[in-house]
Amino acid sequence: MSNVLKSEWKKVHLPVTATILLSTVAALILTSTVHLQYTMWHRLEAWELGTEYFSLLFPVLITLPLGWNLYYERKHNFVSYVLPRISMKKYLQAKWIVHAISAFFIIFVPYMLSAIWALYFINPTITKGVTPEHVFLEQFANTPLLYAAVLSCWKGLIAVLILSLCFVFAMYLENIFVIITGPFVYTVLENFILAILGLEEFRLITSFEPSTLAVSAISIFSQISGPALLCTMILVTKFFLHKMRKMSVTSL
């Protein structure tokens, strides 16, 4: 199994590393610049402001370096040649593990490094006085590094779920653009529909970035509902494509 994992990593290591590097540089630049136009009460707010665009574009950051891999292996019949050496289930498991770890780090590394950058390397002007409300205010104000680390990990886990949706698309669909943009379209549509229905607290974006809504709207349920809905979407998609449409990984 470890050899398969290594070989899978070799296939995606270049785009993944490049994405991590570019996102990190972009996050550091944005963290250093965006906060200059705002009044801040805590240092970590520079991080929140700087990574605002990432919260919107994170599905593309994950699918762009990873989504193409399985699709092209299917298109070029590579998966058929893998079958005599390893079972399809094991092969897909290994691929998913490598992709999931990559997706986790594509999100975790830029977020974590920009948090460290905001806390220790830049010098924002901090306003003193009554602090406005914030989710987990105590941790946010007193242990900001721990807060940023936990939130970055959480974001990384949501990235794994987005990757899983992309992976299911890549397993069965024939259109590379649906595979790559599908998860992004899902997050935007889910965001739009739930906002229209007045259920903003249950959106995936709320779970990904809890500070987007008022503190009163955030609860454990609001944190879990977005990912739970996404998990349901992944399972339904897999069931629909595999069981109902009878699509298979080897047929492209």
Added chain:
Amino acid sequence: MDNTIIISEIIFDSLMMYLCCEGMFRSSETKKRRDLILIPIIFLFFMMLRFSVSADTPAGTIFMFEPKGYEIAPANNLFILLFMIMILLFINSVYYRPMDTWAICGTMGAFSIYLAARTLGLAVFSFDTANKIMIEFANRLLSLSFVTFMYYTTFFERLRLILNNGGLSAIIVSSNITVILSTVLSYFSFDILLIKENLFVVSGILFLLLVFDSVLLYYNYSKLQDQKHLHMLEQYIPIIEEVISHIRSRQHEFQNQLLAIDAAVHSADTLEEAQKNVSALTAGITLAPNDRNLLICDSKIITGMLYGKIQQAKLANINISLTIEALFKKCKTSETDWIEVIGILLDNAIEAVSSGDTIYVKARQIDMRLEFTVSNPAASMSNLEFIHLFNKGVTSKKNISHHGFGLYNILRLSERLHGKILTYNEEIASENYVVFGVLLP
């Protein structure tokens, strides 16, 4: 702004985007009526982009349309613009099912044309008037008319032809206007007043981009023509070698005949006897008329092609009588265009006649133009019947779905090259022949 006005604006925008996408992805042969379904889809999508929700207002949650920032692009910030391009890519790739690279080039090209047309419209209606709504409508109407005009000309067809084989430069040409204009719009925060203040700069950038793209497209077009020419050389030069070997074999025959004549002269006792022997020997050694005409033809590619068609007809027991009294290479029309015309006309004639028939192929010079005609035996046809055959999708063959584009393509090619289509009936050996041909510069 009134919702009705906004919805009307969205209708204009979606119609324009539909025409851009349709132009980029559908050729005149593959257009379908059901493509119109894309209009409501794009309309709903554009409506969604302008939709906004205001929560926590005294009147509760309010749903409304964003009134400003949509004067050029159907988005009022960079994120929505990126999202829009992605969704359009998604829609185009699912609906038109293009090749991977063409999905990107086509979508970016459609969006570039949309943005360029809207910027041009804005430049025309940049003056300030009291009735801004009317100006907005006039701008949209002008842009839509411009795109509609391009849609019904050969603009998209040519663009598709060049971009489809363009490689990296195709990606650059199709996307640079989108990228640069999106950056400019983003720089001015999608604020129409700021853009109008700097309209000179925006128009200048667009002009430079259009010039750059035109140069790149021209370069690409020449490259494409060269590639086509090379491809034809590769295809027809081996046939030329076959013609040469055929003539060489005749040369061998001639040498034997010369030896025989020499022997006949030496063995004859009288001059009369020698003359009689020589005339008997030379009776069958002339070059076949078709071979002589093939040797006269100045274009090797066309010679190869004609020889190939003559051999193809021979297999079906059809005779082709060739008369070449013109120089193809002296024409303005390229050899690749001639190949297309000759191929279609000869294929049609070969398919139309039955075994044992003769097809007459003539090429002659008329002033500065070259007339190329193909005549095949058939029942007499009226002018209307001839004209009808040049319509798209019209064919006399059995399998309609795969035929009906040859003569239509000749008509388009002739229009493009400012030539003439020739159709008439003629009688040869008391049999009616229909003649199809072209007169090209």
